[in-house]
Amino acid sequence: MNIEFIEALDQIEKEKGISKEILLEAIEAALVSAYKKNYGTAQNVKINIDRATGEVKVFSQKTVKEEVKDPLLEISLVDAKKINPLVKIGDIISIEVTPQKFGRIAAQTAKQVVMQRIKEAERNIIYEEFAGRETDLVTGTVQRFDKKNVIIDLGKTEVILPPNEQIPTETYTPGDRLKVYILEVRKTTKGPVIVVSRSHPGLIKRLFELEVPEIYEGIVEIKSIAREAGSRTKVAVHSRDENVDPVGACVGPKGARVQAVVEELKGEKIDIIKWSKNAAEYISNALSPAKVINVEIEEDSKIARVLVPEHQLSLAIGKEGQNARLAAKLTGWKIDIKSPKNG
Template sequence: MNAEFIEALGQLEKEKGISKDILIEAIEAALISGYKRNFHSAQNVRVDINRHSGEVRVFARKTVVEDVLDTRLEISLPAAREFDPNYQLGDIVEIEVTPADFGRIAAQTAKQVVTQRIREAERTAIFKDFIDREEDIITGIVQRADNRYYYVDLGRVEALLPHTEVIPGERFKHGDRVKTYITKVEKSTKGPQIFLSRTHPGLLKRLFELEVPEIYEGVVEIRAIAREAGQRSKVAVSSRNEDVDPVGACVGHRGQRVQTVVNELKGEKIDIVRWSEDIGEWIANALSPSKVVTVTIYEEEKMARVIVPDHQLSLAIGKEGQNARLAAKLTNWKIDIKSESEAQEAGEPVVKEPALSDQEAEHAEPAHEADETL
C-alpha cells in the first residue's frame, strides 16, 4: 500500500461516510489473520499501517519472562534488554517481523476489507432509509417472479411482494409499475429485506391520504378501515372542522377522489361512512348503504342488535354476509341483524327512529350507487 491508497480512503470517507480510521483499523485486524494464515505463524502479532505513507509493518509481541517456555510468545529479560535496557519482567516487547512480500498480501486484503465495508455501509444506509418508510406507500417496477414472490425494484434495493399479498386476480409481468405498501423491513446477511403488500388496509389509507388534501392536512381523519382486498372495503372518517364534511371530502366531486382509489385497487368497492362517538349511530353508519331502524347496545357483551326494514335485510347482511362482516370488523362490535318482521315475531319492540342524520343519509345512498357502477 502507499500514500495514494490512504488518500483514496480519505475520499471514501467523504463520499460514503465511512471513517478512514475505522477502515484502517479493520484492515489491520484483517492483516493479522492474513499474516498468521499465509506464514503459518502462531505468534501474537500487531500490524501497523502508517496513516500518511501507507507503509505496512508487522510486529511480533512477546512477553518478557524469566524462563522462556515458548519462543513464539515469550522473550527472556537479557534478550529484551538488547532492544531496550529499560525492559522489565512482564513488559511486552515488539519485534518487527514484516515479510518481504507482505505488501502484496496487504494490498489484496485491504481491497477485500474496503469492498466489504462499503457494501455493509450501503446496506446499513438502505436499511435506515426504508425502516423509516415502514407503513408507507411506494411505487416500484416488477423484475421477476417465482412461486412465492414478485421481486420489485425500488431503485436502491429489490423488495419482496408475496403472492399472498396480491389482490386476488392480479397478475404482474416484467416491467409493470406497481404501487405497494411497505409492511416490514428486516436485516439479513444479504442486506435489508423489504416486504410489500397490495392487500393491507394501510395501502387503502395511504391512497386516500394522497388523493384527499383534507386528510393529508389533518382536517379529515381516517378512524378505521375494514378491508377484504379486491372485493369491498369500509372506511370510517371524521372531521375536525364542522364546516368540512368528511364523507363528501373523501368521495370528491362526482366521486372523482374515491374513483381514483378504486381504479388503483382494480375495482375494489369502497364504502365511506361517518364515524361517531355514539356507538349506536356509529354501528348504523357502518352498515351503510343499508338503512337501519333501531340499534340496541349490549355493553357487557360488546354486541349490538340491529333491526332493519324487511326489504333492506339482504342489503344489510350483504353477499355471503360481507357487509355485516365488514361492519363488525370496522366497529369492533358483534352485530346481530334482524328484519322488522323477524323482530316482531320474536316479540321484540321495534321503535322506528332514523339511524342516520339527514346529512349522513344524503351521502350514504350516492356512495352505494357509485359502488354499483364501479
C-alpha cells in the same frame, strides 16, 4: 499498499461516511489472520500500516526473559538490548518480520475488508432510513419473484411482498409500479429485511391521505376501516369542521379522489360511510348502499337488529354476506338483518 490506497480510504470516508481509522484498524486485524494463515506461525504478531504512506510492516512481539523457553514468543535480555538498550525483563519488544511478498497478500486482504465494511455501512444506512417507518406508504417497481414472494425495488433497496400480504385478485408483473404499505423493518445478518403489504387496511388510510388534503390536514378523520382486500372496503369518516362534508371530501369532484384510490387497488370497491357517535345511525350508514327502516340497539350484548325493506334485503346482506360482514367489522356490532315480511 501505497499512498494511493490511503487516498482511496480518504475518499471512502467522505463519500460513505466510514471512518478511515476504523477501516485501517479492521485491515490490520485481518492482516494478522492472513499472516498466520499464510506463514503458519504461532508468533504474537502485530501489523502496522503507515497512516501517511500506506506501507505495511509485520512485527513479531516477544516478551523479554532472562531464560528463553519459547523462542517464538520470548527473547533473551541480551538479544533484546541489541535492539533497544533500554529494555528490561518483562517488557514486550517488537521485531520486524515482514515477509518479502507480503504486499500482495496485504492488498488482497485490504480490498476484501474494505468491500465488506462498505457493504455493512450501506446496509446500516438503509436500516436507519427505514427503521421507524412502519405504516408509511412507499412506491416501487415489481422486480422479480422469490418463491411466492414478490420482490419490489424502491431504488435504494428491495422490499418483500409476501403471499399473505398480497391482494388475492391481483397479478404482479415485473415492471409494474405499485404503492405498498411498510409492515415491518428488521435487522438481520444479511442486512435489513423490509416487509410490505398490499392487503393491509392501513394502505387504504395512506392512499386517502395522499388523495384527500382534508384527511392529511386532520380536518377529516378516518375512524374505522373494514377491508376484504381485492373485493370491497368500507371506510368510516368524520369531519372536525361542521362546514366540511367528510364523505364529499373523500369522494372528491366527480368522484376523482376515491377513483384514484380504486385505480391504485385495481378496481377494489370502496364505500365511504359517514361515522356517527349514535350507534344506530352509524350502523344504518354502514349498511350502505342498502336503505334501512329501523335499527334496534342492544347495548349489553352489542347486537343491532336492523329492519330493511324486502326489496333491499339481499343488498343489505350483500353477496355471500359481504356487505353485512364488513358493516359489522367496521362498527364493532353484531348485525342481525331482517325485512318486515320475514321479521
